[in-house]
Amino acid sequence: MAVEYATFGLTPAMRAGGVLADGDHQVHRDFLDFVVDGRPLLFRLCDLDAVSPLASDVPPAIFTAQVRSLLLETDAPLPGGRYVIYGCPECEDLACGAVTAVILRDGDDFVWRDFAWQTGEHADLERDGYHGIGPYRFPGAEYRTALAALLDGTAHTTRRVLLIGARVALLARLAAALRTIGVGADITEDAGAVPADELRAYGAFAFGDAVPDEERAAVRRAFADAGVDAAEVDGLAPIVPLLVAQIEHALGSGPAGRHRLTRLTATGTAADVEVTSPCRVRLTAYRLDRLHRTRAREVFDGVLEPGGHRLPLDAGAVKGEAYLVARAPGSVLVTAVRRGTPG
Structure with a gap:
């Protein structure tokens, strides 16, 4: 199998929870993300709100079973030798959608290939395949060392x-x-x-x-x-x-390079946001009115490309003493709104 080698590692990551402006909430999840050639694999999947199977809040027995599955010590959970790489952060239902891939051994190496978005028992690679991701060949010793280190229970926090x-x-x-x-x-x-x-x-x-x-x-x-x-x-x-x-x-x-949101500043007229990979960003403004009641307003919701962005703000949403919260998959930043013009 002619696939170039890639490095494999793990890094702590989170799916930021929060109380949203509409009163709804999303659950906080801590997990370990896969690092391929020095970059979190999740960042290659634009605007995906998902977590890996290596989540810290699952029971230890299930966590261990997930690790052994990725080590190919048990049969694949899905037909065709497919494994869940990222799933829904709110539940474990495949119907919500999951990123899956074929994992196999090639000699001493481990290969991840045929990445796809899957919502049923079988994946349609032609329709739902991630054609720009993989295949990846990981040296067996490096791969096994990274995953086997999790079996001592220290990563379950x-x-x-x-x-x-x-x-x-x-x-x-x-x-x-x-x-x-x-x-x-x-x-x-x-x-x-x-x-x-x-x-x-x-x-x-x-x-x-x-x-x-x-x-x-x-x-x-x-x-x-x-x-x-x-x-x-x-x-x-x-x-x-x-x-x-x-x-x-x-x-x-943690390291800024492991977060999608890396900078947030705001004035009464604009917010400056910086992201490391394409992702959906939501900005919510909060303030207390004269009766000390909380006022919240969503001021931006859209997909941003990597780099810095200046987003105009409605003056009414950030008048007085106001604050801005930015959310992206796996990242959240908070800033006070400064008075004056953007720098």
């Missing part, structure tokens, strides 16, 4: 955030919203009283707006003393969907 502050009503609403999208959340007024073993369960911690500086410093020390490299979130405003987006961003932090 859960995302949790510790909320710190005295405004219990707001934090309770925030915790409920996070749990709705699949992110664990706990509330405390004193993180110093939380045992070190429990602090290690958190990927991020967030402060309420009334937490004084000395208490914030004590929380940082507590996490540092516990040896926890947790992301710190300083809430921009008491707007639950905005705070959810900030926490989602913190939980998904």
Whole structure:
């Protein structure tokens, strides 16, 4: 089989959850993406909202079964030697659509080929094939090493955030919203009283707006003393969907090259957005009115090509103290709207 070699690896990725402007929500999913020749494979699939089978929130036995399946230690789950590479982030139903591929051995090597979008038992390569993707030949030792390392259970983690502050009503609403999208959340007024073993369960911690500086410093020390490299979130405003987006961003932090959204700034007239691959981007503006009610408006929804883009904003949507949330598959960014003209 005359296929050039490609490198194979794995990288942490996420499908950002969130409370959307229309009141709906999408579930947060942490998973491992496949890295082919140094680039996440999912980025080659334009505007696809999907996760790999290597998700952190599936039971350990199922996670292990998925790894062994990719190692070809079990029979293919679909006819024709096809395996699910990416599936629906909300459920496991093939009817929602999945990216599948044939995985086979060629000598000591592993080959992925015939990528397709599949919604039933059989794939139609002529109609639904990804003709510009693959085939890929992976050196057997590199491929097996990357996947076998997952079988010790260290990759199976859960995302949790510790909320710190005295405004219990707001934090309770925030915790409920996070749990709705699949992110664990706990509330405390004193993180110093939380045992070190429990602090290690958190990927991020967030402060309420009334937490004084000395208490914030004590929380940082507590996490540092516990040896926890947790992301710190300083809430921009008491707007639950905005705070959810900030926490989602913190939980998904990592190299910029592994995210589709890499930059977001905004003024009262325009937003500057940068993306690394073709993808659908949604921009939502949030603000508090004079009665401290949350106002939300979707200001952009479209597919952007790689590079920087300047998108005009409706002045009414971002008047006063306003914030902008950008969402793309696997990425979320938040920014305060600055007054003035774009740079």
